[in-house]
Amino acid sequence: MYRTQRWRRLASSVVSDWVAVHGWVCPGWKRDAHPVAEGGLAVDHVEPLSHGGAPFDRANLSPLCPPCNSRKSLNQRNERTRAER
Numbered sequence: 001m002y003r004t005q006r007w008r009r010l011a012s013s014v015v016s017d018w019v020a021v022h023g024w025v026c027p028g029w030k031r032d033a034h035p036v037a038e039g040g041l042a043v044d045h046v047e048p049l050s051h052g053g054a055p056f057d058r059a060n061l062s063p064l065c066p067p068c069n070s071r072k073s074l075n076q077r078n079e080r081t082r083a084e085r
Contacts, residue, residue: 001055010056011043018063026065029072036065044069048076 001007018041026036041063047053054060064072 006056010058010061014043014058014061015041015063026068027063029064029068030075031068034065040065042066042069044072048073050080051076 022033024036024038024040025033026041027033042065043061044064045053045055046060046062049055
């Protein structure tokens, strides 16, 4: 999915819309917003696909810098593992 033209266009649009309003600033995940280098934002699924999140729904997409995105993903995996115990 992430390699499709549809995803690339949508992700680019989400980042462009965010940057037009906020500049190159990550909104942060469990931390304050912080500046990032130009090109330093990725698109995150608010509700993960593994939890039924809609892959192409703009309402389910949010820009995050790679470190925030990684922390969020790791946290969600850890929460899921704890819930399965």
